[in-house]
Amino acid sequence: MAAQETPTAYVGGTGDMAASRMRYQSEMSIGVDRFLEPRNTECPWCNSAALKVLLRSPDVVQHKPGRFTLEECGGCGHVFQNPRLTPEGLEFYYRDCYDGYQEALRERMFKLQAATYRGRIAFLDRHASPKAWLDVGAGHGHFCRAARAHWPNAVFDGLDFGDGVDKGVRRGWIDRSHRGPFPELADDLTGRYDVVSMHHYLEHTLDPFAELDAAARVLPPGGHLLIEVPDPEWPLSRVLGRRWNPWCQPQHLHMFPIGNLKEALRNRGLDPVAEERGMAHQTGADLLMATVQFWNALMPDPDAPWLPSRGTGYRMSRKAALVAKAPSLALAGFLDVLILPAARSANRGNAYRVLARKAPYRAEG
Template structure:
């Protein structure tokens, strides 16, 4: 059992803009693993930032463990890499933030065989990734930690931050550190779940991006854009359709059935939902049901 609190005190203001009186967006248990506890996501009435409240402490996050990587997201890594290729054909150096086992650098190397990829991650998985030669340099810890940031500041032509910010306690600090790691003129690519997706209200606690207790923050794109511009970046693209992940129906079906329906039936229904996600994605990605967004920004010279 942990000897320190696993929750911080509940806060009555927004951690992003400081506005008072957030509203409750939803309450949900740990649906994926069934571990004890009920978690609350609040939403700022002023800037629409969504945040876990009370928030887990670092000890609490460690206790509940990390969420599994999403298989559909892995399949889309090449598309993410191509989005940078159109802007920066031959980057010399690339840092992947929150890289985990470095699945993204491994996929991106197919398009950028001469690029040096490094990675950061809060877990030692990045060390194993370096040993497997999926990244060259590995840094254990959050990018914003001074011990990590001093090694990477101003070094990279490209920095990627893919579905990592929802899992960190201070996403603004991590975002600023990502900008700081860029060389002047370097490119930053971000992918994040969109809290304004219509799937959020349709699926509620079953929506994959609400994923409690692992998603501590959900950042509206307008807030991220404003922060990047304040840090001296130019927004090159901001797009939902290319970043959409065909996982909404699959995850909702799996989470809602896996403890209440016999495994063979649950598997059949989940497979049907996966097929529907994939078939509908080309249409849904251009509607309010798009569940993610991608921002590409350039650090001013």
């Protein structure tokens, strides 16, 4: 999943690590409550006041300090972070996650997504042959690399906040990078692309409606918008609670049932032409990642610059824990594999895809 809200680049090295640690300690010394906006009393999707707390969670991604709440709307089923992080808070909690200190870890995770990339490619291939594609939330360009192998004559550009898209250009995975908020860049990108994609991007954004508006402006009549997001209607999302990886606090701000998204698309002249639920299910995102989260919370990374320094004893214990956690990870991964056929046969999963087509011009009269 790509970083969306101004992640800050981190360059390795002893001096930089010391400076990063000092910066984090300075920020955390005055508390992190200032990173949260006032609580919203209405659903940002339908304006209903029928809200209920779904779960409360710490930072399950990096274990930075803070507590976060997801609320669910009784009117439309929209799930959203409430109170929501401020832009400064998003910078703090994204920093060193996709770029910087944990960049190498994220690179390894992206490389494990080959099956998901193939699924997206096959989904679009049944409906369109792209000539110029804009991947919004492109990260380091791993999806564009896979798609380019299938459509070698198409142009693949990437948009994101971090410098990963620039690295994607240098690697030859992305033709051109765009950095900044999509709604602010949309007018300059209008008419350049016949396909726009948002893969696990919308749930990160402050205003999903503004992002959909931007896609509607950029696409020409007949162009396609491909969206993939976590599915909050997946039953295991409730069973696993805050350990369900796609809740991903504090990074995921909005989670929407598929019916909500399709209605929002139609309201913008983007007609849903296809959807996938079971086929979009991601193996490993449920039980395996819940187990990984458990072990990471139990013994966090001792070198993370936002956490207290740890001594030799802790490091030795953490290495010993690798032996203890291996069987639990293997069992969780095996059970996740068993879930996949059931998800596909029921046409439900932990994620879904929607492909929408912008309505063509209609001749007047």
